[in-house]
Amino acid sequence: MPSETKVPAQIPSTLEAWVKLLDGVRVPVPKDSHDRVLSAINDSRRSMRDIAELMQGSPALVLSVMREANHSANASQAEPAESLEVALNRLGLGRCAQLLGRLPALPRDDMPPVLNQFVQISQHASQQASGLFASRLARLWQEIHWGSLLFLSPLWPLALVYPALLDAWELRVIHKGEVAAEVEHELFGVRILELCRAVAEHWRLPEWVTQGYRLLLEERDLLAQVLTIARAQDPLEQQHRLDAEAGLRRWFNQPANTVLLANNLALAAQVGWDNPHLLRWQLLTALYLQTSLEDVQNQVHQQAAQSARRHARAGLFHPAEALLWPWQHRRQHPDMQAPSPPAADELERWRELCGDLLAQPSRFSNAVHLSTQAREALTACGFTRVMLLSVDRVNECLRVQQTAGLPREAMALSLPTVGNRLFERLLNQAAQLRLTPDNHRQFSALMPVPLRAMLRSEHLLIRSLAVNNQVLMVLLADQNARPLADLSVQAFGKTAQCIERALATFGNRSA
Template sequence: MTPQSLPRNLEAWVKYLDAVRLPIAEENHAQVLRALGDSRRSLRDIADLLQGTPAMALIVLREANSHGSQLGEPAESLEVALTRLGLKRAETLLQRLPPLPRKDIPLALRQLQLISQHATQQANGLFAARLARLWQEIHWGSLLFLAPLWPLAAAQPHLLETWEQRVMAKGEPASKVERDLFGTALLPLCLALAERWRLPDWIIQGYRLLANDHRLLVKALHIARDNEHPLQQQHRLDDDPPLRRWLTQPANTILLANGLALSAHQAWDSPHLLRWQRLAGLYLQLPLGDVQQAIHQQAAQSARQHAEQGLWHPAEALLWPWSTRRLSPRPTTAPTPKSDALGAWRKQCALLLQEPTPFANVPQLTACAGAALEACGLKRIMLLLADRQHSRLQAQFIAGLPRQALGLSLDPAQSQVLRRLLAEPGQLRLTPDNSAQFSAMLPGNLKSLFSGDQLLLRSLANNGRVVMLLVADQSGAPFADVTLQAFTKTAQCIERALGAFARRSR
């Protein structure tokens, strides 16, 4: 789906996300299928195994609760869902899922599922022991509460990453950002998907509260702020029986657990997390200090069970200075190159313009071009060579990127942006205003190297034919004006160097 055809209203998003097939890590997929085929495994064993792969748990529950089910009440736990489906049908269902190497699953999806697992640990540790009879509802409800966002993270991960940077790091209003990115608010979208999939009632109740009726939640938060006077809190609850009845509903446990996990994902001292901690204290009738200690303990326990290389877990931040934020606002503008750097840039450009060409081969030319680009202030740079048929782009030079990026090979046929840039010389500058429009048309492996919403792409030609693609940014920060001007001049110098190199005597 191209950016022009991305949904822009609630109904279209529901239809689009409902059709997304969630990817499953190969090793988890094989492990679960082996368990389903093992007659010695109990339903509890299989359910425990599935919770390590949240996407598979969601798919099983969705199928069991599909509208074709003969039973009116949706299954609230995975064991009930497996009983309804039968192990053979569950095995057939899961065999149709696309197993992928873990590294090929979008990072945004893996990170979101880790947050769900952290929320499950918080729910189990804080609430399940107190409500032992309802532990399955608490466990599975907390794990699947964020499930309506998983297809979005799988299909359009850059949109969630942009949302996180703008809302969590820059502090922009969520309503404005969501209108810009999606054309609709996320909470009603989550509610619509939860209802369509017939997720457990507690999940639907939570989204209805957040999306449609804040009154009870706001009242409870006001009372929870006075956490140093528990007797006064109790009196205020006694004076409002509807609020007291709502607050003590077990369904609120999964909302509290996910609120805690999501808020902790950014920082431990954020006002958002403090609100959820106070509300949890009001629900549990515990002092704030005791609640915070328990939450930290559950976070550490979750990290021991669920931490994964390359993903962020909030327990890591318990070792940091308390005011540290995982996401920090990016600088307004990248720093302007200093005079000595600009002097080095001029020398490299002079070398590129020299005739006859001083370069004996392409690597020498691209190394000089890369040095010029670095000198003008660019932090992450990649130069890719196009083959004669424009069917492949191969990385030739990198700077500021992982070493393995030098092996990057792109198929332009899979990207509308790359095809346009190869068709004729041109330039595309990504900014926060157009990132959502164009980012989806860039190859995922290229976007993962240049994270952020500030990027320059320029095709370089020799005699009118594109032979090279230049991709660069300033580590995601807005470009300095001097750097933009130097980038344009450097690209012109590289094109002249390519012409001189083509005319060299052999």
């Protein structure tokens, strides 16, 4: 991450705070593109069009130039620049060179991956827009091209500063189907679309960008009416229904809607080619172009392949890859796949740690020493988040004794056990519970709110450990909320047995 961008200690929770933060982020540009453009600016033989074409290789650079040109202090015209060439002419080559000097430039291999992924989605959207609409609306091809490329640009600085938030949003909303409004208010404090519109307006991006967000926020009812017409099988029926709603037809046929259609086609294709969200936007595109769904699907697939040839990069997912997959197959989020089993050296370390736990007489000088070894054994067999709680029977609570992979605040947790059915069951006798997506809702509701917030996971192992039928400790472990690797689950059970033996041996020595 470039040194110019500092991640604030606290995540913003209001629209104003988010806009201020994102406005101050300098999105890095690939160094090779940066150097080529700067060389062209300093070459008196290169035209403004030449320089604009070179800049297209770096959408982040395009965004910076458009923002600078459209800033209220710089823009001499009332209307924002709708194309890169207009923006370049407003700034002049001297100020463009100064702007380049302020931007962080990184080797392509060092560019942040989440930022790269969002930029690639924007490039795919631009390809879809050009292929589907630019030839039909040739007079407006620049507005279509730049609007579609910059539509998602308010998310680029967010992907740079808080990539984990966007990753969590994708996992929970797109792949797990949680309610978007609830997830967004929890993660960001605001709705994503409202944030994008506010940033786009602050940057004075092309009007077609802000118009797209306005449609999604304020005109969804009209969009739903058009979608109902688009679902009709008979093209003649579609035309009759549109003719009967002249105002609706004019609203839907606005050229600015091409930017929205192209970006939603590109975004939905990230999940898979056979999903209801993508089908809705394909139907709307077919109605807009007055052609069949099959024709639109063919064109969209062709444009995806064309985009992959131009924009695909190693380590990033491009929807064109999925055209080779079985039709019903969808891309899984990495956190929905079990991690790789522990490496051989980690398993060897795990065996050594378990050997120390089983040693007689006990090698541990105190309970903290023992619990530290227990935590290390659990992390060695593949668990990235671990919590060990000791039983405080005097105060009828569980106290955190060790953690791994959790915020520092986790150590301060004290969880009452009286009246909690989950804890009462675990403390009655040694038991193990495995949370899965099937039973998660049932059992997570029994977890205290602070613990549930600290260990949000649908794949969690909980086990109570007992010596002489008295429970002394409770273990919680997962693999960053991902499905659990079978080998790690087996090792968890064996590790728990070793910890129980260690507790028994330690207790006898103390006696």
